[in-house]
Amino acid sequence: MRIDAHQHFWRYQVDDFPWIGKNMACLQQDFLPQNLAPARHACGIDATIAVQARPRLDETDFLLDLAETDASIVGVVGWIDPEADDLEAQLSRWQSPRLCGFRHLIQDEATPSDYLRSKHVQRSVQTLQHREFSYDVLVTAAHLPATYDFCAACDQHTLILDHLGKPNIKGSELDAWRREFMRLGELPHVACKLSGLVTEADWQHWQPHELWPCLDVALEIFGEGRLLFGSDWPVCLVAGSYHDVFALIDDWAGERGLDKRKLFGLNAQHLYGLRAIEPTSEESPT
Structure with missing residues (x-):
């Protein structure tokens, strides 16, 4: 299964998505599974992991x-x-086997570094890890x-770094990113999503080989076993189509001789602890 x-999926309401600015007008609409299906099928992608886009408990309900x-x-x-002080109570509302992890929009915090180093936050994520939930780090x-520091403290289960830690591609400020990114690779419980690069580059003029x-x-840092393909659809649409993003990773992986079964499926199944799943030829009705 690929x-x-x-x-992401959402029903767009302006107050729910303050991060969607005027320069992202193409995202100011509903995006649901039936909207993704044609592009996904065209790229041979059988299934997806839907990731939260709003910091609300009912976001999890919506996706489930x-x-x-x-x-x-x-x-x-x-x-x-x-x-929150009632983390266990929050967790008790969900029993779905499809719930494989959690995420918070850490980058949107007033002081993200302080948030990451908060002992309360770290203990909460450790609680999630003890329950074998992954945690995406944005x-x-x-x-x-x-x-x-956060990843070193929360080492009891898988952490997945979104979007390669968002290197400043447009500003060509990559030396510091590489240095700190390399340190994360030293932690065996940390994996990395090959996602989100096109929106960190020049939206209108990026080229794949760049x-x-x-x-x-x-x-080099994470190896084949700790990398996952992610489209970041529909956010990617500000800079390119679903196929553009898929081809970026697919062509690169082919040129490097990588095992695409891992990058496009097996690693996701393992790192997220997905239940036994089989490919489907038809979508269930929505």
Whole structure:
């Protein structure tokens, strides 16, 4: 089974998505499984992991409800509040086997590094890890030093770094990113999503081979077994189509002689602890 390990669904309401600015007008609409299906099928992607895009408990409910009615959603990375005092009560509301992990928009915190180093936040993520939930880490390159501290403290289960830690490709400021990114690779429980690069580059003028050096760094540091393909659809649409993003990773992996079974599925199944799943030829009705 070929899996896209990072994409989003939403019913658009302006107040729910303050991060969608005027320069992202193409995202100001609904994006649901039926909207993704044609592009996904065209690229030979059988299934996806739906990742939260709003910091609300009902975001997790929304994604799990979609997963109940659409068999292509084999995993959900939901939202939970690591700063809350009632974490166990929050967790008790979900029993779905499709719930494989959680994420918070750490990059949107007022002081992301302080958030990452918060002992309360770290204890909450450790609680999730003890329950064998993965945790997606969404940060920018500026926060990678604190990300290392966070990941070192939360070492009981898988952590997955989204979007290669968002290197500043447009500004060509990659030396510091590489240095801190390399440290994360030393932690065996940390994996990395090959996702989100096109939106860190010049949206109108990026070229695939300009992004390959970042992919090469990720391969060097994490190896084939800790890398996952993610489209970041529909966010990627501000800079390119689903096929553009798929081809970026697929062509690079082919040129480097990688085992695409791992990159496009097996690693996601293992790292997210997905239940036994089989490919489906038809979508369930939504």
